[in-house]
Amino acid sequence: MALLRRANSVSTSTIGLPTMVVSYTLLFAWTFVVLFPLYWLAITAFKIPLDVNGGPFYIPWRDFQPTLENWRYIFVDLGEDTFRPYENTVVVGLTSTAITLLLGSMAAYGLVRMRYRVTIGAVLSFVAGVALAVLLVVVHAPWQIGGGVGFALFLLLLNTVAKRSKRALGNDDIAFWMISQRMLPPVAVVIPIYIFFQQLQLLDTWAALIIAYVASHLPIVVWLMRDYFQSIPLELEESAAIDGASPYRIFRSIVLPLAVPGLVATFLFVLVFAWNEYLIALFLTSANAQTLPLTIAAQNATRGPQWWYMSVLILIMIGPVIAMAIALERFIARGLLVGAVKG
Amino acid sequence: MVARVDRYAAGVFILPAVVVILAFSIFPLLASLYVSLSRLGFSEGGVELKFVGFDNYAKLLFGIDHTHFLGVLGRPTVISIAFLGVAYGLILYLLYRYARGPNFTVGGLIGRLFAAVVTGALLFLVANTVLTSGRPGTLAVTIVYVAVDVTVQYAIGLGLALLVVQQLPGRRFFRVVFLLPMMITPVGVAYLFRMLTDTDKGPLYPLWVHFGLVDVSWVTNPWGARLAVMVGDIWQWTPFIFIVLLASIETLPHELVEAAVVDGATRWQVFWRITFPLILPATSTIVLIRLIEGFKIVDLPNVLTNGGPGTATESLTLHAYTIWRSLDIGGSAAVAYMLLIVVTFVGVTYVNLFRRRITGMS
Numbered sequence: 015m016a017l018l019r020r021a022n023s024v025s026t027s028t029i030g031l032p033t034m035v036v037s038y039t040l041l042f043a044w045t046f047v048v049l050f051p052l053y054w055l056a057i058t059a060f061k062i063p064l065d066v067n068g069g070p071f072y073i074p075w076r077d078f079q080p081t082l083e084n085w086r087y088i089f090v091d092l093g094e095d096t097f098r099p100y101e102n103t104v105v106v107g108l109t110s111t112a113i114t115l116l117l118g119s120m121a122a123y124g125l126v127r128m129r130y131r132v133t134i135g136a137v138l139s140f141v142a143g144v145a146l147a148v149l150l151v152v153v154h155a156p157w158q159i160g161g162g163v164g165f166a167l168f169l170l171l172l173n174t175v176a177k178r179s180k181r182a183l184g185n186d187d188i189a190f191w192m193i194s195q196r197m198l199p200p201v202a203v204v205i206p207i208y209i210f211f212q213q214l215q216l217l218d219t220w221a222a223l224i225i226a227y228v229a230s231h232l233p234i235v236v237w238l239m240r241d242y243f244q245s246i247p248l249e250l251e252e253s254a255a256i257d258g259a260s261p262y263r264i265f266r267s268i269v270l271p272l273a274v275p276g277l278v279a280t281f282l283f284v285l286v287f288a289w290n291e292y293l294i295a296l297f298l299t300s301a302n303a304q305t306l307p308l309t310i311a312a313q314n315a316t317r318g319p320q321w322w323y324m325s326v327l328i329l330i331m332i333g334p335v336i337a338m339a340i341a342l343e344r345f346i347a348r349g350l351l352v353g354a355v356k357g
Numbered sequence: 358m359v360a361r362v363d364r365y366a367a368g369v370f371i372l373p374a375v376v377v378i379l380a381f382s383i384f385p386l387l388a389s390l391y392v393s394l395s396r397l398g399f400s401e402g403g404v405e406l407k408f409v410g411f412d413n414y415a416k417l418l419f420g421i422d423h424t425h426f427l428g429v430l431g432r433p434t435v436i437s438i439a440f441l442g443v444a445y446g447l448i449l450y451l452l453y454r455y456a457r458g459p460n461f462t463v464g465g466l467i468g469r470l471f472a473a474v475v476t477g478a479l480l481f482l483v484a485n486t487v488l489t490s491g492r493p494g495t496l497a498v499t500i501v502y503v504a505v506d507v508t509v510q511y512a513i514g515l516g517l518a519l520l521v522v523q524q525l526p527g528r529r530f531f532r533v534v535f536l537l538p539m540m541i542t543p544v545g546v547a548y549l550f551r552m553l554t555d556t557d558k559g560p561l562y563p564l565w566v567h568f569g570l571v572d573v574s575w576v577t578n579p580w581g582a583r584l585a586v587m588v589g590d591i592w593q594w595t596p597f598i599f600i601v602l603l604a605s606i607e608t609l610p611h612e613l614v615e616a617a618v619v620d621g622a623t624r625w626q627v628f629w630r631i632t633f634p635l636i637l638p639a640t641s642t643i644v645l646i647r648l649i650e651g652f653k654i655v656d657l658p659n660v661l662t663n664g665g666p667g668t669a670t671e672s673l674t675l676h677a678y679t680i681w682r683s684l685d686i687g688g689s690a691a692v693a694y695m696l697l698i699v700v701t702f703v704g705v706t707y708v709n710l711f712r713r714r715i716t717g718m719s
Contacts, residue, residue: 029523037520041531044517047592048534051549054560058552070562117373124370148387192374195382197704199653201674202693205686206388207381229381232374261366290542292656293674307544311660321552328545335540343533346600
């Protein structure tokens with residue numbers, strides 16, 4: 015479905031003048047609702063504090079004299095304090111998105127084209143192994159021993175009891191399990207993750223944020239890409255397989271190139287989430303790995319919110335994402351949200 | 358050799374994702390459960406988690422923190438009674454219809470009774486804290502946020518999608534512009550709306566003067582503050598619903614609509630009889646996503662109002678965060694688990710009762 019180009023809209027009949035007037039009025043009304051806050055943001059970035067606090071001034075040059083003072087402050091005076099969070103946001107955002115996209119697409123492809131059968135017995139063996147390991151750690155055994163014993167129990171059960179289990183979970187169950195992880199509020203898992211990274215001494219580093227973001231955005235990628243892969247015709251892959259290509263090669267050289275529109279849209283989507291993420295960064299970072307949303311939130315300093323600096327920060331933060339969204343709009347609208355569209 | 362590698366391909370494709378999800382979702386979730394059943398205590402040589410059973414939950418539901426979490430019930434008013442009457446009537450009617458219907462099973466009835474009781478309890482809480490002189494706790498506030506936000510977002514998103522789908526010149530411009538708010542960091546949206554809603558030096562100052570509201574600071578008014586949070590969230594996430602519904606409407610076959618128009622159907626009829634039923638699957642998915650994501654709201658209230666005045670705008674996630682900051686880690690995990698339980702309940706109920714039926718239909 016997604017590969018078919020549906021350029022035209024539902025109604026092909028000509029539109030009457032009254033309808034047109036009403037439509038445009040409503041459309042421009044919402045355009046105003048969307049753009050006015052952004053306009054206000056943009057002009058505030060060029061105002062001196064007096065012009066912000068002295069009452070609303072709307073139009074540059076007429077109501078107030080625009081100045082680059084705020085930009086100078088953010089880029090020159092703050093300098094390092096602006097660039098470091100920016101660098102963090104770019105690195106963490108791009109890296110985590112790339113990794114999520116890779117792992118998620120692989121899993122999604124597997125779920126679409128391969129058959130999985132996980133017996134209930136295997137799942138229960140795993141749970142039993144984990145339970146034993148946790149129990150041992152709780153009664154103060156070293157975690158290496160707890161983990162080892164738990165793993166041994168898992169292998170033991172897997173090769174004995176679990177072999178007899180007939181009922182199994184299939185692809186759909188696994189997909190549902192993965193996607194349903196999105197229901198998990200981050201705040202419910204962030205404390206153990208905090209302790210985990212604290213133990214590894216990874217708090218306030220890129221690695222911690224990247225790992226946490228990969229985990230929390232993986233379900234979106236699996237969900238979107240699974241639907242996308244389903245819409246790719248099977249024949250190409252089959253003929254490649256007959257020619258002796260391995261599954262990895264088929265995935266890399268045939269499936270991924272065909273899925274570019276879906277990948278682009280998913281990339282944008284996940285990048286926006288990672289770029290703007292606030293809660294996990296709030297828990298896991300302090301000074302070094304702080305990302306931009308935290309820097310912006312921190313502008314609400316003791317002297318009250320410094321709107322003019324804040325506006326500059328928000329502008330430079332949303333600039334790249336908005337540029338990307340405008341450039342890639344066509345992908346979002348068409349290829350991408352197939353999953354949601356199909357239901 | 359090649360065949361051997363291929364045999365493991367299935368595992369190679371899926372295992373990395375499974376491992377990541379197990380390690381960073383499932384294990385933390387279990388660990389969190391344990392944390393929520395314990396209290397952080399100071400002992401010799403540092404801190405220690407002490408197992409306290411369900412104390413943290415009891416504190417939220419009946420103990421010192423219950424006004425924060427559940428709120429204060431007010432005396433029932435005409436509106437709250439009417440609201441509950443309608444809601445309970447609807448639930449009973451749905452149950453009755455199911456019991457008399459052809460798909461009736463005992464298991465199905467038990468599941469539905471459970472869903473009805475929990476929904477009834479949540480509605481009771483919301484009605485008696487929000488629609489009366491009571492004070493809603495973070496649970497009720499979060500539910501109100503989600504209910505209002507998703508409803509309004511859907512209404513506006515659908516309206517815009519229907520407008521843009523017409524073949525008007527310049528539709529690409531509207532598509533791009535309408536998408537923008539979604540890209541902005543929620544923290545930025547929060548500050549933006551703080552600037553815009555400032556009654557003293559915000560751009561709406563002339564309006565406030567006109568209505569004589571200049572001296573009224575909405576930040577100190579609980580409903581004013583909540584309204585600001587909701588407006589911000591609606592502004593930000595309407596685009597998401599818009600873009601999905603637009604894509605959905607654009608993939609509908611034209612022939613149906615054209616045939617209907619030829620037969621003399623009005624626009625209204627075309628929408629209700631053809632377009633709307635056909636976009637129900639997309640609707641059900643998008644509403645599910647927004648429901649789930651909506652419950653996680655935290656940035657907006659935290660930055661916009663700092664949860665204030667008092668705790669009036671605090672969402673559940675923000676509640677968990679503020680408790681965490683005061684080092685009550687067990688209590689924080691308990692709030693987070695309550696949120697998880699509510700989200701799971703809403704998600705599962707929604708999927709079972711609506712979504713499955715709708716997607717089964719198409």
